[in-house]
Amino acid sequence: MLKTYPVTIQIYLNLETHEERQLFNDINTKRKEPHIGLVMKYDQRDEYAELTRDIARILESKMEIEATLSRITVDCTALTSLTIMRRCLIALFEGNVSVKTGKANYGDVTKDEIISIATAFFESWLEIFPKKMADRKTFTSGYSGIQIALAQTIHQLHKHHEIPYEEAINHMLPLKKSCTWKHEDALFSHIYDPFKKRVKNHSTTNAIQKTALEFKRKIEQEGGWLHDSR
Incomplete structure (x- = not known):
């Protein structure tokens, strides 16, 4: 494993002795943790990171996934990133x-089911999101907070209504018609800034939970379920 593990090396040439001392001191006193994007590409100790990479390989021909950056800018053409996908899986x-x-907790899901459920979840985006789903200036579908909220929605449907994950994922399909995915859509009113005409602070824990609740309410309404406020 170590023979094939990538290592980054920086080589400094023609340094004076005092420069070598200073560089040695800086590296050992100002060391930073590896960039989360690089961790997602290579970490073999994180179960969710490994699962994310496996799913990304399955989906690479269907959607553009940013493999290095931890944050995606509004102009990025990728729909999501490895970092965001990991959070979606959690x-x-x-x-x-x-x-x-720490250790992953897949609940009542068997190892054989994990890949198929995770793949089905991300593939459902291709069904419910608009054609220009990565256009963040027009649609919210490319925003991390929205994607993570959808994942939590599925977890809540699975848990509260005691239905299989696959069935819960299928219940998202009505969102294709009931949600425009535009910033000003009523589903995102709690995070919409009317002055900037776009959603903001969508990725905070509180905002994600509220967005998931709005998705859940809409799905329950479309499915004829009585709303469950849990």
Whole structure:
């Protein structure tokens, strides 16, 4: 494993002795943790990171996924990133929308089911999102807070209505017609800034939970369920 593990090396040539000392001191006292984007590409200790990479390989021909950057700008053409997908998977299986480290907890899902459920969730985006889904200036579908909220919505439907994940994912399909995914859509009124004419602060824990609740209400309404406020 170590023979094939990528290592970054920086080489400094023609340094004076005092420069070598200063560089040695700076590296050892000002060291920073690896960039989360690089961690997502190579970390083999994080179960969710490994699962994310597996899913991304399955989906690479269907959607553009940013593999290095931890944050996506409004002009980026990628629909999502490895970092965001990892957070979606944690929300999907654990209902946790905050930062998580440590061992993965897939609940009552078997190892054989994990890949198929996760793949079905991300593929459902291709069904419910608009054609220009990565156009963040027009649509919210490319925003991390919206994507993570959808994952938590599935977790809530699975848990509260005691239905399989696959069935919960299928219940998202009516959103294709009931949501425009535009910034000013009523589903996003809690995060919409009428002055800037776009959603803002969509990725905070509180905003994600509220967005998930709005999605859940809409899905329950479309499916004829009595709204469950849990």
